[in-house]
Amino acid sequence: MHMLLVARRGRARDRFLEELARLGAHCQVAETPEELTQAARLCRYNGVLFDVPTIVREKHFDKGALQKLAEIYPSARLKYDASTDAVFALGTDAGPPSRDGLSVFVAACRDFLPRIIRRGERVEAHLPAILWRTRPPVGDPGDGDPGGERTCTLNVSILGCFLFTTTQWAIGEEAWVVFPDVTEEPVRMRVAWHEPWAKRRTAPGVGLAFLETPPALVAELGRLGCVTGEMAIACAGKGL
Template sequence: MRMLLVVRECRARERFVAALSALGAECDVAASARELLTAMRHCRYNGVLFDVPTIVRTKDFDRKLLHALAEVYPSVRLRHDPATDAIFALGSECGPGSRDGLSVFVAACRDFLPRGLRRGERVDAALPAVLWRVPPRPGCDGTGGEKTCTTNISSLGCFVFSTAPWAVGDSVWVEFPDIAREAVRAKVAWHEPWGCRRAIPGVGLTFLEIPAALGEELVRLGCDPTDFEVASPPKRP
């Protein structure tokens, strides 16, 4: 399991890294906005940890980026107390406030499928969609699948409204009836259950392929086509 730690102060960094190692988690450290972007674009992570003094005092961090990371990844805010050497963790995955928050957070991250930072910007789009747990039969009218819609989409994946029980790593086929005849193979990258937070329930899907018709629609919506190669399977010789 690999984590990304955003921290600048040396003593706090050493303490956080040691605590994560003791919990069985490797971590990369970003002390600047440039290091953060480089790490997110080249590695996949199970979660992100923010040192509170770093993100408050360091002016070069893009607040929109930090907010987006907290939406996409399990995240936690950390504070190191130099007087007691204690670590305090605050976040929705940490449970009630306590000194055990970091261990609770790390345990929760084990169920999150590691992922990198999406390179294509999300576009808000309510596209009719049908979710399938097995490949749909050609020519079916959606009966047997979960009829729903997307809330946003990018060249690497989409978020689809759903109250069904999904798990990170589940295989899924998603149809876009208004766009393409063939279902798109995808995988559940993250799941927002119904009623757990004041958030839209559903699944964040990573596309495993991009049919031509879907690719054309993504371009029309304003998604960056240079990222399609990332989500598509390798080309045959």
């Protein structure tokens, strides 16, 4: 189970992470809007947690964007009591403001289908692509090299793409993709999720987040109609 925690550095954040780990939840932490954007591009989440002092005092966070997060995911506000070293969770899914509030929230999140935060609309597009586990030489089409897998995108967004493949990939792995009809420059990417083969309703493949985007690729994505939206890494299906 994967949570997103918005919190500044300090004892409070350390205690939040300790309690979440004790409850079996892995946590991605965002301290700044930039870190929140990066986290949004990499993972699916079962829930989101907000440290109250952070969201009240940090003026750089867009309060409207934080509210949208709370509407997309089960959410809770966290408070730390330094005098007792206790963590309290408040919110619709967090139960009463007691020491049990966080455990109630985590238990509720177990039934929530993990979602990824979207920041742009997906566009259906079938771009020829060659998928690599290591960086290929510039201009290498992958002929005869088992390291390069010929495939194509099923859809793309300004922040990533979904590639058809039956090969096993792990979330977080680095990948390299060449789009031969667009540019010979390999594009460094990271696996945001993996859809295994043999699911009846979902195409197998990997959702990849761009870690860099050559100008030619940016231009092609724009030509295809990819634009930045309010809250996207492409995915196999049309739903989140």
